[in-house]
Amino acid sequence: MFPTVNTMLGYRLLFGVYTGIVPDGLDDLGLGDVDWAGDKTILLDYVKGRTAEESRTLTPRATRLLQQWTDHSALARQFAPPDLRDALWVRYDSHGRGPWVARPATGNTIRQWVAARGLVGDDGEPLALNMHRIRTTYDSMRDRRVWAGSRRATLDPNRSPQVEGDHYLGAGTPKQRALVDEIIAEAQNDMLRRAEPPVVLAGEDVVELVRDYPQKVASLGLNDEALAALVGGARDVFTAACGDQLSGLHGPKGKPCPARPWVCLLCPLALFTPRHLPNLMRLRAFFARQWDQMTQAEFMGVFGRYDQRLAEILTPDAHFTSKALLAAAAQVTDDDTELPLRPEEGTR
Template sequence: MFGVYAGVVPDGIADLQVGDIDWAGDSTILLSYVKRRTAAESVNLPRAAVRLLEQWLAHSTLLRGLVAPTDRNRLWLGLSQPGHPRLIREVDRVVLQRWVLRHGLVDVDGQPLKVHRARIRTTHHAMRSKRTWTGNARATIDPNHSPAVEGDHYLSANTPAQRQAVESIIEDAQHDLLRRAQPPTVISAENAAALADGYPQLIAAMHLDDTAIAELVGGARDVFTAACGDQLAGLHGPAGKPCPARPWVCLLCPLAVFAPRHAVNLLRLKAFFARHWRQMPAAQFMAVFGPYATRIDQILHRFDPDGLAAAAAEVGDTDDEIPVRPEERTA
């Protein structure tokens, strides 16, 4: 428990002496300990660790006065073998196993729990991360919980409102996966008849009439990378409001229709992805831009190579060609 509160390594805790405790006030302790992998270190203990030490020193006062003078300076004193007491010299693996059996601690499989000392500091970091949100996974995942317990603790929904919220999150994720699996809608000729004849399911899903089809094909509904079937549909924002999605989100939107006139902006966006790829770690790039970088290649593959070559001549490979926010710009 002291290791969980203080974050001191287990080997440093085991060798502590009473003289290592330096009181810097009524409620402040500067603790000196030896970390075997490095050297002597010191730490200003948090309030919970200070209270625990105060309780332990008060609890062990009587025993400390009865043991041999050579052992009185040891911080951790204890007796084992009830009825035949002897001073505990070291808390080893055998002692931990006996303690687990005596208290009947079992894991998820019903076997005696294995106490891993490495979890002491991990638990300390997990508790510290939960105090303020830092984006660390330790703030949501407890190192001492099994996957089943984690699922019951974080994914169980007890009230109807909670269940509805969880189901909405699952539905949104499923819809997102379905949208990514659908092929992009790319028209090779800018005429309404070809669009209506070639994509009847698209027309039915968008609920487009002849006027809307003409606007879609003619460029009246163009956004940066595509022609949008309905900017007020609310797929990426409030329904009835203009879509707030970033330019690359259109690449996976089911309302987007790509025409040859969009090739220049698509190539500019591809160059934007390439600049970020050179600057960002691969894992971070794939998490942020990965699906969109894959989709843009699928779209451009359906365009005429000669048209792409002509469009590439208009790409300057700068952020000024793309409507990005200051924090999204590449250096």
């Protein structure tokens, strides 16, 4: 009937994980800080000790939990002293100064709560639960960005490296392990492809390709007729000549490659020649427009590696002469209509 400190701690810990509010913000919450905006939304006001008063719109999950706690503690509030009835975490405690308490739980109470539930760490000792680290768990659950530059890439302080590895990297069944191995192999191959230098011909001669890139020619497995088509333009895509559009590197095998124009910059099947310079310049202008409308982190996450490869290809006198680069740049009008873009990829 009356929630005890053990029940309250369970609610409070879960509420902290769901909202990310620091302990000093949770300790002094009252019913007056809970502002219902409709039937399913709560605007919560709280005071963060190191800053000032803040507010947050709770997620549906946090809203349901808070409603469940207020319903659970409603009867207790009727019997609590008038000065404690508005405290959010009011509970019955016959062993303390109580029997009615609203103050934060002490460290000793938390340790007793952990021991009563048999929570232990990897060392077999009672789990050292740090209330101030609950926000880290909230951030890790909320973060859904890519791993590169993500806060989720660091270990949760409430977990050991072994637990993190078992939880996120462990695969239980042989099929799951095979899928994980396949993902790892694909990632490693992708990294190797990125490390390979671009295949750039200063001219458009099959003899030059065979002479300067014998390993590349061997890996493509093309005969003389196919090599002539590759260098001559019969296999051109927007930014390069493609060794095999049906190879399935970026889509189903046996079907035309669905990759976007900039993806070709890092593809091992791509061959860049002087006739591709105007389109490469158009792609550089497109990257510049994207840079102007995106944050640095967003741009580097989406286009960064392609922009670096493009800069490597278009470095003056590295592959093409400055005169050829200037002539190609003169053909660029700096407009989205120059590229085969989807509507959502436009910059205007």
